[in-house]
Amino acid sequence: MSVHSCSVNSYTPDEMMTIAAARLIRPGCVCFVGIGVPSAAANLARLTHAADMVLIYESGAIGTHPRVLPLSIGDGELAETATAVVPLPEIFSYWLQAGRIDVGFLGAAQIDRFGNLNSTVIGGYRKPKTRLPGAGGAPEIAHHAKQIFVVLKQSPRTFVAKLDFCTSAGFINGHGERARRAIPGAGPQAVITDLGVLKPATGSQELTLVARYENVSVERIRAATGWPLAVADRMDVVAAPTADELRVLRDLHKRTEIAHASNTRRSKKTPRPAPASHVNP
Template sequence: MTICTREEWMTIAASRLLWDGCVCFVGIGLPSAACNLARLTHAPEIVLVYESGTLGTRPDVLPLSIGDGELARTATCVVPLPEIFSYYLQAGRVDVGFLGAAQIDRYGNLNSTVIGSYDTPHTRLPGAGGAPEIATHARETFVMLKATPRSFVAELDFRTTAGYLQGSGARGRSGAPGGGPRSVITDFGLLKPHPDTQELQLAALFSGVGVEEARAAVGWPLALAAHVGIVDPPEARELEILRALHARTRQAHARPVAIPL
């Protein structure tokens, strides 16, 4: 097996969940790396949508934010932000919402607002952005998050974005049209919702990772799916393309920016 980091493994595992022609609403960070890796490997016709209004963007380097000029420069078209949400997302045209967060609970609800109490937080985070709408309306949602008991928690400090709410059909009863979080990609493997309770359970592990390591990284008693699979290790070609993408990104962002006088 080619030697790789856990972050590389989770990025590659996440990219494999996407398919050619998929319309994907992309978050910045690890989700962006996974989606662009899919575009550069097995899904060249994937349609990447970023919150700033870029449709069909094909960046050569990973964006620093949704406002990165690389996204607009390589997009098929750029539309006003309200149109992204009303004409594309809320109209049911987005297959996958690919999100990150600071915290996730056992039912796939997300926190990106505060750590600690809302009124006197220990840490104030960037906030919701478009994540609540993406998670509500996308046909399915994927979440990428490195697992620790501080990020995979029994109870969120603040619920920014709804997953399956309290589970056991609560999301369906709420009227949310999207399908909810179908996969959570961690640095030990994949979690997927139980078909009845919607509680996240261990569905697959990276080879060489044990169940106890996964359970130690999660802040609730992690249940096992009926069959816990093994995620195929990264292939040399996948690693080569991912590392080249990150190398281009580092080089591009290291360049001095000319500020007009």
């Protein structure tokens, strides 16, 4: 991977992760995306090399071109810049379950060696240490999208030997179990972290380290994984961000910061309506 790159000291691990994820999106791709890093990566791809991609959010926005990153799937920015807005059932039945989604972009709190995801609880389900946002549309996306890209930071707390709860199925126990259960989508085809990129191995479908970032050692990545991490025989080094990729990503984040700060100030200035007075008859 030889592209003109910036100094290795001029970008953050989060920026590298976002840019590496964005590079995986192909022009013309129909992409079902969530909030956070997946949204940033998908919009970076749209603003750089994949201007004709179709961006879909769970709220019903199709072909949206947000000027800033949405705070939630219900952010008005998505509807205002969309080619169309359709009811939620149509998003799932016509687009997702009918196999019209090329890529589903997901995050998670935990992932295991076979790409199964937890976004529900940390700890026991009935008395969890932390109750997370929950499944949302993730299980359906993981089930039906032609392929899944997962984006999350890598540490022993996120890359675990056993999930506290399985929210979305990856390869289940591997070795063809997903196919035996007749799950239509191909499952997680890339896991992009702040340290490198993992892909499922042929046959076992166990996540295997196939690429690392500059100045990140294999030993460091292994130490950040909660199971004995398999490493590909041929290890790629992902090229550092280009100046253009960093400029577009930072401009996007800056616009987002300014827009949301402005909205917060306006909401604080808006007086709350006085409580209705009750008059006894």
